[in-house]
Structure formats: structure tokens, C-alpha cells
Amino acid sequence: MAGIAGCSGMFGGGGNGSGEADEDAESVETQFWEDWPVETKNNDNVPVDYTATEGQTLDPVTINYSSEEEPWMEEHAVMIESSLMELGIPTEMDDVPLNRLYDEYWPADTGHIVPISMNTHGPDPQRGLDPNAFLLRMHPEDSGNYMNYYDEEVRDLIDEESAEVEDQDARRETVHELQEIMSEDVFCYSINFPDVIQAANTANWSGYVPTPGNGTNRDSFIWTHVNLQPQGDDTTWVKGVTTEMNGLNLPWSAGGEAAKRMTVIYDGLYDASPQLEVVPALATDHEIVDDTTIEMDLRETTWHDGEDFTPEDVKFSVELFQEYDAPDMAVFTDPIDSVEVVEEGLGGRVRFNLDGPDASFMTQRVVMSAIIPKHKWEDVDDPANHNPEEPVGTGPFQFASWDQGSRMEVEKFEDHWMWDEDEREEILGEYFEPGEGVDGIVWSNVGNTDALLGALEGGDIDAVDSILTNEQADELAQNDGIDKQVSENFAPLDVHINHIVPVWRDKVIRKAVAHSINKQGFTDDVLDGNATVTPGNNLISPLVEDWYYEPDDYEYDPELGREMLEKAGYTWDDEDMLVWPEGDAWDAFMDRLEDGHATREELEQDDFS
Amino acid sequence: MSVESLSTERVSELGGKAKNVLGVIVKDRWAAAGLVVIVLFVTLGILGPALAPHDPIRDTLRGEDNQPLRTEAPSEEAFMGTTAFGKDVFSQFLAGARPTFLVGLFGGIGTGIVGFLVGLVSGYFGGRVDEVLMRLTDLTFALPLLPMALLVLTFVQPSTPIIVLVLVTFLWKMPARVIRSEVMSVKNRTFVRSARASGAGHLRTMFYHVAPNVLAVGFLYTAYAVSWSIAVEASLSFLGFGDPTTTSWGTMLQEVFESGDMRDAWWWVLPPAIGISAITTSVFLVGRSLEEIINPEIQTEGDQ
Numbered sequence: 001m002a003g004i005a006g007c008s009g010m011f012g013g014g015g016n017g018s019g020e021a022d023e024d025a026e027s028v029e030t031q032f033w034e035d036w037p038v039e040t041k042n043n044d045n046v047p048v049d050y051t052a053t054e055g056q057t058l059d060p061v062t063i064n065y066s067s068e069e070e071p072w073m074e075e076h077a078v079m080i081e082s083s084l085m086e087l088g089i090p091t092e093m094d095d096v097p098l099n100r101l102y103d104e105y106w107p108a109d110t111g112h113i114v115p116i117s118m119n120t121h122g123p124d125p126q127r128g129l130d131p132n133a134f135l136l137r138m139h140p141e142d143s144g145n146y147m148n149y150y151d152e153e154v155r156d157l158i159d160e161e162s163a164e165v166e167d168q169d170a171r172r173e174t175v176h177e178l179q180e181i182m183s184e185d186v187f188c189y190s191i192n193f194p195d196v197i198q199a200a201n202t203a204n205w206s207g208y209v210p211t212p213g214n215g216t217n218r219d220s221f222i223w224t225h226v227n228l229q230p231q232g233d234d235t236t237w238v239k240g241v242t243t244e245m246n247g248l249n250l251p252w253s254a255g256g257e258a259a260k261r262m263t264v265i266y267d268g269l270y271d272a273s274p275q276l277e278v279v280p281a282l283a284t285d286h287e288i289v290d291d292t293t294i295e296m297d298l299r300e301t302t303w304h305d306g307e308d309f310t311p312e313d314v315k316f317s318v319e320l321f322q323e324y325d326a327p328d329m330a331v332f333t334d335p336i337d338s339v340e341v342v343e344e345g346l347g348g349r350v351r352f353n354l355d356g357p358d359a360s361f362m363t364q365r366v367v368m369s370a371i372i373p374k375h376k377w378e379d380v381d382d383p384a385n386h387n388p389e390e391p392v393g394t395g396p397f398q399f400a401s402w403d404q405g406s407r408m409e410v411e412k413f414e415d416h417w418m419w420d421e422d423e424r425e426e427i428l429g430e431y432f433e434p435g436e437g438v439d440g441i442v443w444s445n446v447g448n449t450d451a452l453l454g455a456l457e458g459g460d461i462d463a464v465d466s467i468l469t470n471e472q473a474d475e476l477a478q479n480d481g482i483d484k485q486v487s488e489n490f491a492p493l494d495v496h497i498n499h500i501v502p503v504w505r506d507k508v509i510r511k512a513v514a515h516s517i518n519k520q521g522f523t524d525d526v527l528d529g530n531a532t533v534t535p536g537n538n539l540i541s542p543l544v545e546d547w548y549y550e551p552d553d554y555e556y557d558p559e560l561g562r563e564m565l566e567k568a569g570y571t572w573d574d575e576d577m578l579v580w581p582e583g584d585a586w587d588a589f590m591d592r593l594e595d596g597h598a599t600r601e602e603l604e605q606d607d608f609s
Numbered sequence: 610m611s612v613e614s615l616s617t618e619r620v621s622e623l624g625g626k627a628k629n630v631l632g633v634i635v636k637d638r639w640a641a642a643g644l645v646v647i648v649l650f651v652t653l654g655i656l657g658p659a660l661a662p663h664d665p666i667r668d669t670l671r672g673e674d675n676q677p678l679r680t681e682a683p684s685e686e687a688f689m690g691t692t693a694f695g696k697d698v699f700s701q702f703l704a705g706a707r708p709t710f711l712v713g714l715f716g717g718i719g720t721g722i723v724g725f726l727v728g729l730v731s732g733y734f735g736g737r738v739d740e741v742l743m744r745l746t747d748l749t750f751a752l753p754l755l756p757m758a759l760l761v762l763t764f765v766q767p768s769t770p771i772i773v774l775v776l777v778t779f780l781w782k783m784p785a786r787v788i789r790s791e792v793m794s795v796k797n798r799t800f801v802r803s804a805r806a807s808g809a810g811h812l813r814t815m816f817y818h819v820a821p822n823v824l825a826v827g828f829l830y831t832a833y834a835v836s837w838s839i840a841v842e843a844s845l846s847f848l849g850f851g852d853p854t855t856t857s858w859g860t861m862l863q864e865v866f867e868s869g870d871m872r873d874a875w876w877w878v879l880p881p882a883i884g885i886s887a888i889t890t891s892v893f894l895v896g897r898s899l900e901e902i903i904n905p906e907i908q909t910e911g912d913q
Contacts, residue, residue: 095853449869475869
């Protein structure tokens with residue numbers, strides 16, 4: 001462990017108003033406490049300016065969020081603010097536009113630039129398939145580790161479970177242990193898994209599939225799109241959306257919405273079922289040859305333009321994605337060293353040679369694949385900036401037209417296997433609806449939520465892709481033929497804490513705050529109960545059945561939180577604001593900061609209350 | 610004549626002028642009503658947040674069953690109803706007056722000052738100075754206010770001072786043009802020429818002899834700028850580019866729109882909407898009646 005500097009009287013005086021600054025008071029600034037494997041995470045490059053000074057009142061802790069993200073996000077930030085205020089931790093609210101939140105507040109090179117930031121996570125299926133999507137955020141080498149969390153034990157455990165391909169039980173045990181640590185060590189504050197509330201026309205359409213995280217008709221899953229059956233005269237399903245698409249290049253698309261809408265045109269090697277199981281798509285079967293070698297049998301099918309789909313297309317796609325760094329394909333291609341064609345021709349067989357054992361390759365990564373036709377892309381000079389005029393895929397729908405900013409249309413591709421009722425029934429189970437399906441889909445851009453709701457009521461559109469508030473959905477459901485649709489979620493609402501800031505580096509504060517957050521109250525009051533409250537601080541949802549582990553909960557009891565702080569030597573000033581420990585209690589505080597993951601009991605510290 | 614009596618005379622002269630102005634306003638019924646609204650608005654701007662019975666963002670109103678009152682029509686608990694998350698609309702309306710007032714006040718004054726100075730300098734010196742400054746106003750006239758403001762606020766975090774700055778940057782052109790033409794007619798009058806002839810410098814002539822004669826028009830346009838600023842702030846907030854840390858009337862409208870309750874929750878829409886239109890209209894009504902004093906020609910035309 002290196003770099004435990006920062007204790008100096010000279011740079012003290014960071015407190016604000018607990019009275020006269022003590023000349024000899026020690027202080028500690030925000031700092032990286034370890035030698036990070038990431039070059040940019042070092043003490044010449046600390047993203048936050050926050051100082052703790054012996055015997056001084058705490059400086060305000062910035063609470064960052066984007067009220068644009070969800071209609072209730074500001075309510076959530078206010079809830080966290082009052083949790084901190086209960087303990088006497090001063091706060092500062094920081095509401096920023098959504099694009100700034102992602103572009104500026106969470107830089108991958110240094111981690112968060114504020115002590116607290118919060119968000120909900122996207123509905124990408126991989127987050128509901130394998131625990132690694134969230135566990136890796138605790139890994140020091142992962143670019144998603146914005147919270148600057150560093151624990152060698154945790155890192156080793158993640159490395160261990162990620163490489164455990166053969167023995168699923170052994171992997172499960174390690175994954176459970178990691179969830180226990182995540183919660184006990186207060187990696188973050190996980191609040192709940194908000195339900196996905198939507199509304200759609202059910203008078204003219206049946207067969208909506210409530211997929212977890214995506215609801216009935218967001219685009220990360222294609223099940224509603226292929227299962228819908230027209231009940232009226234209309235055979236083209238029209239969906240109102242508010243985000244436009246930037247282009248038709250799926251692997252290198254600039255925006256998430258474009259990529260998601262195009263998953264009806266392109267197939268992946270595997271898909272995720274509504275029960276969050278990995279199901280065959282372009283690959284029909286696979287064989288794990290050894291830890292780093294996997295072979296797949298491919299489906300006999302054709303591209304939308306009639307050309308045969310062959311193993312060459314798979315090999316070509318992976319190599320092109322790797323050569324030109326396709327961002328949306330990175331999850332899939334990262335662990336792949338090389339692809340070989342084992343058996344040529346229609347269908348055929350491919351072999352993936354991985355860089356090392358990767359437990360999530362078959363449970364998650366293959367679902368994020370999209371295969372593009374070699375005969376269309378091999379002559380493209382600059383694939384990353386290519387915008388195919390008429391994208392050709394193997395998916396259940398073929399491209400019809402696109403007008404940036406206003407609409408995209410696709411038509412049914414009759415030869416696709418999903419139009420086969422047996423295939424569909426096997427995957428969809430109870431949600432299966434027999435029938436021919438729709439003739440086409442139109443995504444129509446409607447300016448804003450208000451207009452969307454009006455268009456749905458007026459019958460101009462059949463469904464809205466946005467997530468609605470409970471109230472909006474109830475309101476819509478009062479119309480004949482429109483139903484409110486609720487699905488569960490695997491993407492959590494969580495509060496990121498920056499582990500290099502002295503406030504969060506002290507495990508006592510982390511735990512005290514955990515007792516001060518009224519998750520159930522927020523869920524009931526603001527979300528009207530439409531969410532699954534997280535026990536403890538786990539980012540993995542109970543929907544991820546194979547891997548989920550339920551950690552011990554933190555009882556909502558702010559008094560207990562204050563007691564914990566008092567025992568650790570914290571005091572309160574005249575205005576009931578928290579004051580950093582002094583004297584021996586300060587030394588004990590510094591010991592906790594140096595470790596970062598140890599409790600007072602583990603360090604055998606005195607009771608300073 | 611002693612200094613004291615001179616200053617008393619000045620004060621009584623000022624008092625007389627004020628009485629005269631007030632007299633014109635009171636005679637014009639519309640302007641009088643406008644003045645009442647303005648006084649009310651200023652009072653709200655100063656006292657509003659203190660008068661609010663609840664915290665506009667942090668307090669959630671609850672019904673008898675302890676459930677939050679979501680989008681409730683006016684009732685005993687909340688006489689202006691509640692928002693989608695159970696916040697008191699009345700408190701938001703009261704608290705929202707202040708940011709609206711601040712933007713109006715500073716945006717208006719800033720616009721007035723910048724516009725006045727540009728118009729004065731441009732009109733007084735004429736020639737090349739005039740050429741440069743007027744091309745600059747042409748440029749700001751050519752740039753559409755809202756899109757440009759949105760562009761700026763996309764890159765900078767919106768805050769009240771920044772919004773005021775953006776407003777001033779785009780609004781000064783209006784008073785500048787008017788003041789310039791006024792100055793051009795004043796600067797050729799005999800007393801200005803004789804001041805110059807008796808050796809007064811440019812600065813002295815400009816500020817001591819010319820400026821007082823166009824000051825009234827300057828005040829008038831400053832008043833107008835107040836209502837432009839309020840209207841633009843509301844538009845920006847409505848589009849989601851307002852200061853996110855405060856609740857202004859504009860942000861209230863944005864929230865009700867975003868929540869999808871625009872068509873149902875009239876009690877949430879009307880207070881900020883009426884507030885904004887009442888204050889902007891009032892400023893114009895009062896301004897119109899003042900124009901009659903400043904520019905008697907209007908009055909004569911009206912009488913014919």
C-alpha cells in the first residue's frame with residue numbers, strides 16, 4: 001500500500017464554521033490510496049477536492065444526479081439528501097443534464113468527480129443474464145469502476161469466478177461471497193429495482209411479452225415484436241418514440257436507441273429469453289471443447305437479400321469488429337483471440353479461441369453479438385463511419401425505410417425461424433400467442449412524453465417505448481383498449497459513492513448512512529410501491545436466479561446510524577452538523593481510512609462516545 | 610440661494626415629476642391595474658419563499674391515510690392542489706416568484722444598461738463607431754434568440770447568473786436601436802452644440818447633456834426588457850434549460866408538461882401560466898402609458 005500522505009497541519013482548515021480552526025489540527029484530502037493498475041488513477045490526478053479536518057464540521061457532500069433521467073430522480077436525490085441530513089452530514093445538490101452526467105461526471109480515467117452520483121442502469125439484457133455485468137464494477141481494472149473501489153480480496157475473487165468455466169457450483173459460491181461483500185462493505189447504496197411501467201393498445205393487438213428490464217415494448221428484447229398478433233384491420237404496429245436514431249450502422253452506431261431498434265434486423269449468435277435464459281439464435285448448439293475453446297453449430301438460414309448465411313460471415317464479423325473497435329460489440333469480442341471455420345457452407349460450424357477462460361462468454365457475451373453479412377461489408381473502407389443505405393441482416397424483420405428524426409419502418413421477413421410457432425412457443429412459454437404476426441413495424445418519432453400519451457389515447461400509435469410513471473399509466477388505462485403493463489427489472493437504482501473521498505473511505509460512515517436510507521419509504525411514497533426494494537446493498541437482482549444471493553439487510557434506523565458515528569468519535573456542532581473526530585479518535589479514523597474496508601471491531605478500536 | 614434650499618427644490622421637483630407620472634398611470638385604468646400586479650409581483654419576489662407554507666421541493670403533502678397526495682385537485686390541505694409527487698403548488702408558486710423576479714430584474718437592468726450605453730455611444734459619435742456598433746446589433750438581430758440560448762446552455766450548466774448573461778447578450782439590441790435614434794435627434798439641438806462650443810469634452814457632453822434627455826426612453830426600455838427576460842426565462846425553463854436548482858414559474862410549467870399532466874392538472878398549470886402572463890402584460894401596460902409622457906405625439910394621435 002502506497003501513498004498514505006496527506007496528513008498535514010498546513011493544509012488544514014477545510015472545515016466550514018465549527019468555530020476557530022485549531023493550529024495543530026490534522027487534515028486528510030481526497031486521494032487514491034492504492035497503486036492502481038490504471039495509469040491515470042494516481043494522486044497527481046485526483047478528481048475531487050474534499051478535505052477532512054480534525055475537529056471541524058464536515059464540508060458539504062455533493063449529491064449529483066440528473067432530473068432528466070427519470071421523472072422521479074429529483075425526488076430520489078432529495079431522499080438521499082435527507083438521509084445524510086439525519087446524520088448531520090451537510091449536502092449540496094447538483095442537478096446536471098443527462099449527457100453531462102455520462103460525459104463529464106463519470107470519466108473512466110479517474111472515476112467520479114463528485115462524492116455522490118446516482119442513476120438507473122440501462123435495460124441491456126446482459127445485465128440480467130450474468131452477475132459479472134455489475135460485479136466487475138468493483139474490479140480495479142474495469143473501466144466501469146467509477147466508484148474507485150479497490151479491495152485486493154474482492155479483485156481476486158472476481159478473477160477467480162470469471163475464470164471458472166467448468167464448475168458452475170464453485171463459481172456460484174464465489175459469486176455469492178462477492179454479493180455478501182458488496183453489501184457488507186457498502187460498495188454503493190442499492191435502493192431498489194424499479195418496475196418497468198408501460199402502456200399499449202391491447203384492443204387491436206395481443207401477445208405483448210413483459211420482458212424484465214424492458215417491459216412489453218422497449219427494444220432491447222424482440223419478443224413482443226415477433227409475438228404480437230393483430231386483432232383489428234391494421235397489421236402494421238406503430239410505436240411512438242422520443243429518441244431519434246443517428247444512423248443505421250448497428251455495430252458502430254453512435255446511439256443506444258439505433259442499435260436497439262436494429263436488433264429486429266440483425267440476429268445475434270444467441271438471444272435472451274423473457275425468463276432471462278440464453279436461447280439459440282444464429283447458433284443452434286455449442287460445445288465447450290476446453291476452458292478457452294468453444295465451437296458452435298450455425299443455423300441454416302439466409303440473409304434478407306437471399307444470400308446464404310455461412311460461418312465465413314461470423315468469422316468476418318468478429319474480425320471486423322475487433323479491427324475497427326466496434327463499441328457496441330466489445331462485450332462480445334473482447335475475450336476472443338481468434339475465430340476459425342470448422343465446417344464450411346450453409347449452416348456450418350465455427351470455433352472461438354479465447355484469450356483465457358471466461359465464465360460469462362456463453363452466459364452473457366454471446367447474447368450481445370450481432371452478425372453482419374460479409375458480402376455487404378467486405379468492400380467498405382471505413383466500417384466505423386459507414387451508414388448502410390439498406391442494412392441487410394438475418395433477423396425477423398427486414399429494413400424498409402428510415403427518415404432521420406421522424407421514422408423507421410421494417411417489414412416481416414417471412415423465412416425467419418421465429419415465425420415458426422413451435423420455435424416461438426418453446427422460447428416464450430406462457431407468453432406465446434399463436435398467429436401470423438405483424439406485417440411490419442413503424443417507429444414514429446413524437447416530440448415529447450405529453451404528445452406520446454396523447455397520440456396513444458388518440459389511436460395514432462399503438463404503444464409508447466418510454467417508461468411511464470405509475471400515474472401516467474393509470475391515466476392511460478382509463479381509455480378503452482389501452483392497458484397498463486408492468487414488468488420487473490434487473491437494472492437497479494443505485495447511489496454511487498466515491499471511495500477515495502474521506503467521507504466514504506470511513507466504513508463507519510458508509511454503514512451509518514446505510515441505516516439512514518428509507519428505501520421502503522421512498523418506494524412507497526414516490527414510486528407508489530412499484531419496485532422491488534433491495535435487501536442490503538446488492539446490485540444483482542433476484543431475477544438473475546442462478547446467481548442471486550440475498551445479503552443481510554440494513555434496518556432503517558437513523559438513530560442507530562448516529563450511535564455508530566458517536567462510538568467512532570464523531571460529534572455534532574451547535575447546528576447539529578457532523579464534526580470530524582479529534583485526538584485519539586482522529587487517529588482511529590485515520591487507521592480506518594488506511595484500510596478502507598475494516599470495521600472498528602476488526603481494528604480493535606475504542607468506543608469514543 | 611443656499612445649498613440646502615437648492616436640494617429641497619430638486620427633491621420637490623422630483624417629487625412633482627413622480628406625482629405627474631403616477632397621475633398618468635392612475636388615470637389609465639389598465640396601467641393602474643398593471644401597477645398593482647407589478648407591486649404584488651415585487652412583493653412576492655422579495656417575500657414569496659418566506660411566505661410559502663411548505664418547502665416547495667422537499668415537503669411531501671400527505672392525506673389522512675399518510676399517503677402522499679399525488680396530483681390532487683385543490684382541497685383543504687392544499688388550496689392550489691399538489692404536483693405529481695405530492696408537492697404543494699401554492700408553495701411552489703410563491704417560491705417560484707423569486708427566481709422569476711431575479712431573472713426579470715437583472716436581465717432587464719443589464720439589458721437596459723448595455724443597450725443604453727451602446728445606443729448613446731453609437732448615436733453620439735456616429736460615423737465609423739456607429740457603423741461598427743450597428744453592424745453588431747444587426748448580427749444579434751439576425752441570430753434567433755431561443756436557438757442560440759439553447760445552444761449556449763447545452764454546453765454550460767444553466768444557473769440564474771448564466772441565464773441572465775445570455776438574456777442580456779441577446780436582448781440589448783432592442784434598447785440600443787431606440788436610444789441611438791433618440792440620441793441622434795438630441796445631439797443636434799442648440800444646447801448640445803453650445804456645450805461643445807464652450808469647450809465641454811465628448812464624455813461630459815455625452816453623459817451630462819445628451820444622456821439625461823434620453824434617460825426616460827432608457828427606463829422605458831429597461832422596463833420592457835424586464836418582461837422580455839421573464840418571458841424568455843420561462844421559455845428556456847419550459848424547454849428544460851432553466852436553472853435546475855430553483856423552482857421558477859417556468860420550471861413549474863416544464864414539470865407539469867414532463868409529467869404528462871398538462872391536460873388534466875389545471876391547478877398546476879394555471880398559477881405559473883397566469884403569473885407569467887400577468888407580469889409581462891402589466892409591464893407593457895404601464896410602459897405604454899409612460900410612453901405617452903415621454904413621447905407626447907402618441908398622445909396627440911390617440912386624441913385625434
